[in-house]
Amino acid sequence: MPTESFAPDAVLSEHEGLAGTFHIFMLVKTTRHWLDLPNHEREAFFKTTVFPILRKRPQVKLRYFETEAFSAVASDLLLWETIDLNAWAWIADHLRETLFWDHYFEVVNILPAMEANYPAMIHAA
Known part of the structure; x- marks a missing residue:
């Protein structure tokens, strides 16, 4: 039985052109x-x-959004943007050592994501 070898794409097609930018909510x-x-x-x-x-x-990079008028789960949403996840992890580690983490703010959830071009691909078709 022949075996096929597939090399993984470096970037999924829906992420083309984003240069590996991560958005961490x-x-x-x-x-x-x-x-x-x-x-x-x-x-x-x-x-x-x-x-x-x-x-x-x-x-x-950091962007800060207030959600308290719209959500009982979270009062604020911080949007971190980077191509360097090690730099993000360093920031998170250092924030944990301050009053930010679990004193002034309860960290409810951290959602890392990559912006998808998939909707744009569908629209262009």
């Missing part, structure tokens, strides 16, 4: 500790704790 829920802080202390926490961590791994 982090669903978080604010804790009472965070909600009780005045706004200037919240800003100070990000400026003195979170932003210095992010500056050490500039290959990871």
Whole structure:
């Protein structure tokens, strides 16, 4: 019986042109500790704790969305974008060592994803 050998594609067709960009959706829920802080202390926490961590791994970009008016599961959604999963893992490890993780924010879920071109492929056909 003949055996066929298949070499895996480096990139799935629906991911062509995305250069291996990962989007990591982090669903978080604010804790009472965070909600009780005045706004200037919240800003100070990000400026003195979170932003210095992010500056050490500039290959990871962060976008921050508020969902509390629409969801009881998560109050905020952080969207991390990177082509370097090691840099993302470094950030996650360092955030765990701060009051961000499980003190000010409960990390509800982390969903890594790649943006799909599949809908665009179907539409173009």
